[in-house]
Amino acid sequence: MEQTVASPHVLLFPFPGQGNMNSMLNLAEFLCNAGLHITFLNSNHNQQRLLRFTNAQERFSRWPKFRFQTIPDGLPADHPRSAATFFEILDSMKATAKPLFREMMIMASRKESGLWPPLSCFIIDGLMPFAIDVAEELSIRVIVYRAISACCLWTFFCLPGLFAAAELPFQGGDVEDDMDVTIKNVPGMQGFLRRRDLPSFFQTKDPTDPIFQQIGVECQKMTQAYGLIINTFEDLESPVLTQFRSQVPNLYTVGPLHALTLRRQHSSSSMTSNIAVSNSLWDEDRSCITWLDSQPPKSVVYMSFGSLVVYDKDTLMEFWHGLVNSGKLFLWVVRQDSINISGGEGTSFLAEVVDGAKERGSLVVGWAPQEEVLSHPALGVFLTHSGWNSTMEGIYAGVPMICWPFFADQQINSRFVSEVWKVGVALDKCDRWTIERVVKDVMEQKREVLVESIDGLAKLARRCISEGGSSRSNLDRLIQDLRSVRESVYDTSTSTLVG
Numbered sequence: 001m002e003q004t005v006a007s008p009h010v011l012l013f014p015f016p017g018q019g020n021m022n023s024m025l026n027l028a029e030f031l032c033n034a035g036l037h038i039t040f041l042n043s044n045h046n047q048q049r050l051l052r053f054t055n056a057q058e059r060f061s062r063w064p065k066f067r068f069q070t071i072p073d074g075l076p077a078d079h080p081r082s083a084a085t086f087f088e089i090l091d092s093m094k095a096t097a098k099p100l101f102r103e104m105m106i107m108a109s110r111k112e113s114g115l116w117p118p119l120s121c122f123i124i125d126g127l128m129p130f131a132i133d134v135a136e137e138l139s140i141r142v143i144v145y146r147a148i149s150a151c152c153l154w155t156f157f158c159l160p161g162l163f164a165a166a167e168l169p170f171q172g173g174d175v176e177d178d179m180d181v182t183i184k185n186v187p188g189m190q191g192f193l194r195r196r197d198l199p200s201f202f203q204t205k206d207p208t209d210p211i212f213q214q215i216g217v218e219c220q221k222m223t224q225a226y227g228l229i230i231n232t233f234e235d236l237e238s239p240v241l242t243q244f245r246s247q248v249p250n251l252y253t254v255g256p257l258h259a260l261t262l263r264r265q266h267s268s269s270s271m272t273s274n275i276a277v278s279n280s281l282w283d284e285d286r287s288c289i290t291w292l293d294s295q296p297p298k299s300v301v302y303m304s305f306g307s308l309v310v311y312d313k314d315t316l317m318e319f320w321h322g323l324v325n326s327g328k329l330f331l332w333v334v335r336q337d338s339i340n341i342s343g344g345e346g347t348s349f350l351a352e353v354v355d356g357a358k359e360r361g362s363l364v365v366g367w368a369p370q371e372e373v374l375s376h377p378a379l380g381v382f383l384t385h386s387g388w389n390s391t392m393e394g395i396y397a398g399v400p401m402i403c404w405p406f407f408a409d410q411q412i413n414s415r416f417v418s419e420v421w422k423v424g425v426a427l428d429k430c431d432r433w434t435i436e437r438v439v440k441d442v443m444e445q446k447r448e449v450l451v452e453s454i455d456g457l458a459k460l461a462r463r464c465i466s467e468g469g470s471s472r473s474n475l476d477r478l479i480q481d482l483r484s485v486r487e488s489v490y491d492t493s494t495s496t497l498v499g
């Protein structure tokens with residue numbers, strides 16, 4: 001048998017969402033920098049948008065061992081790909097991408113032409129267990145990546161206990177009235193976790209809801225994999241992470257990934273410093289940075305609900321009146337596809353909101369360079385949907401938050417922000433009076449206390465990503481583990497990896 005040592009070649013396969021892709025691209029930069037061969041598998045749809053709105057191709061071209069590849073997500077071009085259709089994206093990926101992925105990976109696990117060695121390890125978004133099955137079938141080491149908080153992931157592992165104790169599915173006549181009941185069977189969260197804070201997927205009365213099975217499979221895959229990468233940092237979620245390690249001992253907590261990337265870019269002499277970094281799937285309206293430059297320090301409310309949330313006109317109008325009545329300046333991201341317009345309603349109200357904001361010295365944009373916005377000195381508060389990337393970005397920037405969670409892990413993230421870390425306030429109602437009151441509170445009376453807490457967390461985040469910090473060390477350990485697969489040898493007679 002003629003054998004050659006194969007050099008490590010890692011496949012990164014994010015679930016096709018902005019936050020999932022964004023943070024995995026940040027991880028990819030590190031792995032490229034460590035000299036690994038990287039194939040980044042994007043959905044066709046996201047890749048087209050990424051190339052259209054960013055310089056990602058140019059940015060990554062400095063690493064000859066990096067390449068993008070694409071796979072269809074199976075959805076029509078005009079599909080909304082929003083929170084409301086989240087399960088359609090999951091199902092479509094499974095139906096369309098799974099067979100194609102398997103075929104691609106069988107080819108790629110054989111010797112490739114030119115510079116590309118066979119794949120030695122997969123890093124797969126845990127939302128796609130089907131891809132992990134393929135890795136197992138090909139006996140390729142697989143590490144799972146999750147783009148959500150550890151506190152949310154931990155509740156996934158507690159599902160059997162919640163069922164056994166009859167805390168799930170929700171019992172009782174009018175569950176809606178009972179959402180403040182506290183949950184007792186999520187170890188480490190007794191006392192502050194309520195029904196309403198559980199991940200939105202749990203909030204059903206139907207024990208046969210397929211989501212419970214999906215989450216069961218996701219947990220099983222996390223425990224079977226070689227390890228699990230989470231975009232969080234030890235000092236932020238330490239009690240939950242201690243619990244978590246009882247189920248998944250090999251955890252790589254490497255967050256905040258966006259901050260690690262920024263730091264590396266600033267310190268790297270090999271970088272051409274004039275290359276801006278963006279992983280956006282929408283066109284960033286940079287006029288908001290110029291606008292922020294002319295606002296007083298700490299004066300602006302920044303409001304954005306991420307890439308998936310969709311809300312209706314009534315909700316939009318409540319936020320509008322609440323913001324205007326607060327008398328504060330605001331920068332509001334209203335994604336073109338984020339407002340659910342019912343039949344015959346027309347869209348003229350959107351133009352009125354944009355113009356009305358301008359008349360009041362504020363600004364509405366379609367998509368913003370969020371990390372840059374959050375680190376701007378004019379920022380006073382971040383009104384957010386509590387998506388995990390946004391939460392990490394808000395913490396790192398040291399900007400107090402007002403939380404209005406919609407789905408998935410956002411509910412529990414919001415609870416941790418307001419009750420555990422005490423770096424923000426959760427909106428308990430979405431009406432103009434509540435919004436006005438909470439915005440004023442956070443910008444005025446509560447500001448000092450919240451800023452002190454969030455500055456403390458931001459410092460801890462900086463420590464974790466600096467040399468010798470936990471996230472840096474975990475990243476180095478990850479790179480070492482990815483390199484160790486290099487010990488596998490390539491059998492040139494059978495074109496397979498052995499050992």
Ligand code: UDP
Nearest residue numbers: 019306307308333367368370387388389390
């Ligand atoms: N984002 C952005 N510009 C915007 C709004 C959001 O760049 O105007 C980015 C934000 O910085 C974050 C991602 O989009 O990295 C959203 O991810 P998150 O997990 O917060 O929410 P999701 O979109 O998954 O609901």
